[in-house]
Amino acid sequence: MSTTIAPVEAPAPPPAPVPRYRKLVRPALAAVSGLLLYASFPPRPLWWLAPFAFALFGLVMYGRRARAGFGLGYLAGLGFLLPLLVWTGVEVGPGPWLGLAAVEALFVAAAGAGIAYISRLPLWPLWASGVWIAVEAARARFPFGGFPWGKIAFGQPEGVFLPLAAVGGTPLLGFAVVLCGFGIGELVRRLAARRRVWERGVAGAALLAAVPVAAGLAALPLVDDGAEDGTTTVGLIQGNVPRMGLDFASQRRAVLDYHVKETMKLAADVKAGRAAQPDLVLWPENSSDIDPYANADAYFAIDEAAKAIGAPISVGAVVNAKNGDLLNEQILWDPKKGPTTTYDKRQLQPFGEYMPYRSFFRNFSSDVDLVRQDFTPGKKSVVFDMAGTKIGPVTCYEAAFDWAVRDQVKAGAQIISVPSNNATFDRSEMTYQQLAMSRVRAVEHSRAVMVPVTTGVTAVIRPDGSVAQKTKMFTADALVAEVPKRSSTTPATELGTLPEWLLVAIGVGGLGWAGTRTYKARKARG
Numbered sequence: 001m002s003t004t005i006a007p008v009e010a011p012a013p014p015p016a017p018v019p020r021y022r023k024l025v026r027p028a029l030a031a032v033s034g035l036l037l038y039a040s041f042p043p044r045p046l047w048w049l050a051p052f053a054f055a056l057f058g059l060v061m062y063g064r065r066a067r068a069g070f071g072l073g074y075l076a077g078l079g080f081l082l083p084l085l086v087w088t089g090v091e092v093g094p095g096p097w098l099g100l101a102a103v104e105a106l107f108v109a110a111a112g113a114g115i116a117y118i119s120r121l122p123l124w125p126l127w128a129s130g131v132w133i134a135v136e137a138a139r140a141r142f143p144f145g146g147f148p149w150g151k152i153a154f155g156q157p158e159g160v161f162l163p164l165a166a167v168g169g170t171p172l173l174g175f176a177v178v179l180c181g182f183g184i185g186e187l188v189r190r191l192a193a194r195r196r197v198w199e200r201g202v203a204g205a206a207l208l209a210a211v212p213v214a215a216g217l218a219a220l221p222l223v224d225d226g227a228e229d230g231t232t233t234v235g236l237i238q239g240n241v242p243r244m245g246l247d248f249a250s251q252r253r254a255v256l257d258y259h260v261k262e263t264m265k266l267a268a269d270v271k272a273g274r275a276a277q278p279d280l281v282l283w284p285e286n287s288s289d290i291d292p293y294a295n296a297d298a299y300f301a302i303d304e305a306a307k308a309i310g311a312p313i314s315v316g317a318v319v320n321a322k323n324g325d326l327l328n329e330q331i332l333w334d335p336k337k338g339p340t341t342t343y344d345k346r347q348l349q350p351f352g353e354y355m356p357y358r359s360f361f362r363n364f365s366s367d368v369d370l371v372r373q374d375f376t377p378g379k380k381s382v383v384f385d386m387a388g389t390k391i392g393p394v395t396c397y398e399a400a401f402d403w404a405v406r407d408q409v410k411a412g413a414q415i416i417s418v419p420s421n422n423a424t425f426d427r428s429e430m431t432y433q434q435l436a437m438s439r440v441r442a443v444e445h446s447r448a449v450m451v452p453v454t455t456g457v458t459a460v461i462r463p464d465g466s467v468a469q470k471t472k473m474f475t476a477d478a479l480v481a482e483v484p485k486r487s488s489t490t491p492a493t494e495l496g497t498l499p500e501w502l503l504v505a506i507g508v509g510g511l512g513w514a515g516t517r518t519y520k521a522r523k524a525r526g
Contacts, residue, residue, distance in 0.1 A: 033056040034053070034081075037152075038081075042157060054184075057076055057112075058185035085100055085149070090424070090426045091424050095365060104139065107138065115132070121514055123204065130175070130509070152173075153165065154400075158466075162440070165440055165444040172503065180212040186209075222490060223464050235278030236282050238454065240456075242255070267305075270310075276480050276482075284420055284452045285396050286318065288316065292317055292331070312333060315330070316419045344377070346380075347404050353374070383412050392405075396418065414447070414486055416450070422434070439467070442462065446489070448484055
């Protein structure tokens with residue numbers, strides 16, 4: 001009996017090693033997506049780059065594990081936030097800038113982990129956009145009251161998506177940009193896989209990319225710059241400072257004198273017929289770092305300026321309250337009555353206006369003691385009645401916070417004022433980033449927004465978000481403009497935080513669905 005011996009098969013060759021450069025492709029593309037997102041922000045008018053940044057980000061994240069998504073998201077976050085926040089190190093060196101960017105990039109990393117985790121779900125761009133907004137919501141609140149700088153909405157002061165700010169505020173505006181981008185990315189992925197254009201997945205991806213654009217166009221009727229309650233003539237004073245930098249406080253008398261001088265100059269121009277008589281005048285934050293209640297010379301100088309211009313002035317002052325609190329205060333200064341109503345800044349800037357955990361952070365830098373005394377936050381919204389016009393002050397950093405602006409509008413503000421002091425940030429992009437926020441707020445609440453700044457850019461913003469007038473940086477100047485007064489409210493104003501929480505629910509729901517699918521798959525495998 002013969003025996004047939006089966007031939008022995010040669011062992012399969014080991015898989016070819018993946019070239020090292022290919023392992024670097026995704027990390028490099030993640031960083032590039034962050035850089036593209038940065039490039040979409042002001043002062044560059046490249047708002048349309050943002051969807052393509054998210055298209056690339058989505059392609060990088062698709063099909064990755066959550067842990068890989070975290071790492072790739074961190075690289076994208078650094079690519080975005082390192083250049084965006086470079087102004088934070090202008091005067092204090094690279095340490096605070098690098099530290100802030102490194103911490104804030106962790107939020108983008110968390111978004112990357114979540115987006116990677118749900119990227120295998122049907123309609124994943126929808127759930128992924130919700131995850132991004134959920135992380136933005138967290139970043140706007142934690143730690144130390146949050147840091148919303150760099151919200152996607154703030155890179156959209158113009159363009160097709162902007163009208164959506166009037167519908168659902170900055171969360172809906174940001175959601176639309178992200179959804180459009182992820183939809184584009186999914187469309188590219190499916191077409192690259194040689195799917196037919198008419199297949200359901202391809203059509204669905206195209207729809208997800210197109211709907212946000214269509215929604216922005218549909219919301220255009222909500223953008224209106226008409227004068228519902230008539231108009232008022234507003235004067236904005238940019239006094240400038242003697243020198244840039246952190247020694248701004250040592251120049252405080254000169255800064256006050258500069259703003260008085262520029263107001264007197266405007267009064268002379270009015271008397272000579274070269275400028276219109278303003279009904280009200282707005283000075284910047286810190287235009288009087290000398291407490292006018294405690295210093296008779298400062299009181300007299302401001303009072304003389306108000307009398308000369310013949311109009312009430314909103315003065316930004318640093319005030320020592322009787323109980324010892326240090327306040328960043330807006331004072332309504334009447335030419336006949338003197339100081340009357342006041343508004344105290346409520347959202348203070350950590351590490352700038354107060355020092356959290358001072359003893360702990362002193363271990364890393366002695367610069368913490370540059371903040372000698374912590375400011376005390378205000379407790380309520382206040383609207384100034386200035387010659388019959390209701391002005392809602394939103395002091396500088398507060399413009400980044402949805403609630404701070406919305407509160408003033410709901411309190412009756414017909415015009416929003418954003419007095420600011422950017423003298424410590426040199427000629428960086430910070431001023432233009434902040435100006436973009438004010439432009440978005442104008443559309444969000446259908447209000448004209450006045451932006452008086454110590455060193456520029458001072459601007460008059462129409463309710464449609466366009467800039468009617470603006471100054472140059474680090475020059476003394478004054479603007480006079482006829483500004484529409486409005487009292488109607490947008491859906492965004494009325495709905496408050498509801499759109500944000502609904503969008504957060506979309507992200508959380510997607511994560512829950514992905515978690516359920518993962519659990520069932522593991523259970524089926526035994």
